[in-house]
Amino acid sequence: MSIDLSRETKTEQNQQVSEYINKVLSLIEKEEVNKEEAAWITKETVDGFREHVNPGFLTYRKSVTKDGQFAAVEWSDNGACFKDVNGKEYIDCLGGFGIYNVGHRNPKVVKAVTDQLKRQALHSQDLLDPLRAMLAKILADITPGDLKYAFFTNSGTESVEAALKLAKMYSERTTFISTTRAFHGKSLGSLSGTAKGMFRKPFLPLIPGFRHVPFGDIDMIRKTFEVCASVGEDVAAVILEPIQGEGGIILPPENYLKQVRELCDQYGSLLIFDEVQTGMGRTGKMFAAELYDVVPDIICLAKAFGGGVMPAGAIVAREEVFKSWFPNPFMHTTTFGGNPLACAAAIATIGVLIEENLPERALVVGEYFLKELKEAAKGHEDKVLEIRGQGLMIGIEFHKDEIGYEVSKGMFDRGILVAGTLINSKTIRIEPALTIGYEEVDMVISTFKEVLSLVKA
Template sequence: MSIDINNKQNQQVSEYINKVLDLIEKEEINETEAAWITKETVDGFREHVNPGFLEYRKTVTEGGQFAAVEWSDNGSCFKDVNGKEYIDCLGGFGIYNVGHRNPKVVKAVTDQLKRQALHSQDLLDPLRAMLAKILADITPGDLKYAFFTNSGTESVEAALKLAKMYSERTTFISTTRAFHGKSLGSLSGTAKGMFRKPFLPLIPGFRHVPFGDIDMMRKTFEVCTTVGEDVAAVILEPIQGEGGIILPPEGYLKQVRELCDQYGSLLIFDEVQTGMGRTGKMFAAELYDVVPDIICLAKAFGGGVMPAGAIVAREDVFKSWFPNPFMHTTTFGGNPLACAAAIATIGVLLEENLPERAGEVGAYFLEKLKKASKGHEDKVQEIRGQGLMIGIEFHQDEIGYEVSKGMFDRGVLVAGTLINSKTIRIEPALTISYEEVDKVVSIFKDVLGNVNA
């Protein structure tokens, strides 16, 4: 009897799978199919993913738009299952630097897929070697050796482990409002208590000091040395992303570099969000003329097509992994598809001068947003940014939510930051057109005028 039940259940699952695969295959879907997809998506999130996502969407969208289901994308935009187009100013939290489904990145991945999807894990895989060479050429200073990951938090984990092996020290300095990921090691460096408290105790040895306060950083170094807890590394975002797009004070990063040199500590730059051209340079480190010992990459590293990340380190730092290359590994990190995507992404960034373009378009965007907020100083506290990494900070969380709702209703996706809920971020594709920027600014101005302080 149980065998018959299992056979019937398996048949139903197979039929459901085939229906889903048929929909994936279609270039266009009709209204009936769109309605079925929407219902299955909402029900699936409620019953099998996490109903909290539905409640969150209800807080940041008007009416029934919480059930908006994305289905396709291209350039600077994406469409929902009903065909409504949105200008993507969230950019997957900064992953679409070369645009949605950039044709060169898609081609590189599909070409690689035709030949080999994943590597054997034992032989030498060529694209990993080639991508590592490219990274050595384009990263600042004498960064030379690369280790590949699948995400930002994995990159941070790798950097922390490498720093520990380099000096056998166990103390790390991070900063307030920092976000470095949510796995246990990276979460230890992340600052927001909401994310940390349920998982305490985290990895021991982490100290947090105010971002931008060089005197407190210096005193922390001094205290750690005095009590015999020498600092292994300082980990920083050159520009804090999730913290609310916080730019460092002038000279701050150079002073941190000098402190690290003075105390024999490593400097880790978490450029998961700032890297790959986002800030107007290929890496934000270049903006401040500071070379870290380890740089962490992810998000846009895979071109918005593949999950991909990396750390790149100086040879004298990385060589602690030479004797046993299996000391830190990942099954899928540096797989051929991810490497193909990253190589093509870097090619697009260089060929199309997208870092430089991000600086120019970002300056234009920032100026226009500031002009649009004139007369609404009771609502908008500050608009700041660098390149196409812009934050709009409001006096109250509620105003930010209402602005996000209104803009989404008008076809522009923005979202708050994870650490600073009063700030919404603007992180569109670096390929966004000036016409699209003007449209976003116009919608922002209209929505802001209709929101009550």
């Protein structure tokens, strides 16, 4: 098919695009939109997803009705909540799967980013950029043990990719041990560590050398180490989420992580903690590694690292491991990783977490949340299998996907957003801002209790 357009046609097309852009930008300028504008935004959003993004989202999201004609379109946010384009407020207990640890649009984080933006947005890629150095120093100070050197990324999967490459360069070994129900991202390397078959199958074969063992089974990890050593495929690293997130908020058995650390030491392998979801105060400590008194060789961060304002991630590693990249710092790079805006956001985020004692707050509020959710579920054992969690990382596991979806949909209709889509709701996750108030927690609990009583087993 020919794609040549006449000069007149191209000019007319550009004019239409320009007019559309100006309309969109004028709406962005507004603090509030009127009913007609809200209707236009909703229609453009639904049509745009159907025709140009991915119509699958309209099928599986609870924010869209079955016929796809009406949808909740998010428009603004603040604190522990966000509003849709029609002004309806929702308590955000999904939190972008743990992005908003310091709340939505935390003013200190927003100020740091806007202050930096007034001076410089991105760096030249050649000169030394100061905020990257300052953030790396802060990370060396707050991460466990002797973790010292940082490499910055834009997302969780990028952090995992960097960790895997660093581990390979450190020892030139190529075998990795991951676990069942693990989620480490969906780019090709991190997907090799991810366990969910639905995500893996279309892209096989993945990066060779990955062995998956049951999470929490120390005997199986021990045997895998032994077998790998006996056949000459020594393990480069074990990669673990200290608490599994996507897998359903799975807590490790007692002493499991310490025993994995001991096995890694015994076999000269690295231990990588994927703290993309558990890090930055979510579990009641700044890092979940501290909960279990284990120091990894590499820690992966993202999600809440940018304060819910900027996409940002990092790995932090021991000097002995990281020095593999000293001779040639261009062995692994990313254009936007460690950019000034992201670094400003991360620095401010860490400041808020420390100054406002948010990790400690997550522990206390999380204990209350967990206790009250369990109380609300009493009498519904035919629907709820288990409620578990650590800090403000909570999972409600149902007997069937369908029950979980109906509960999450019912809560959404009543202004509470929790994780749970049409194809993945057996365990719904609750990961609100660490700043969430007790009044909002009580509202979530009462709504959960109400919806649970209406859903059929």
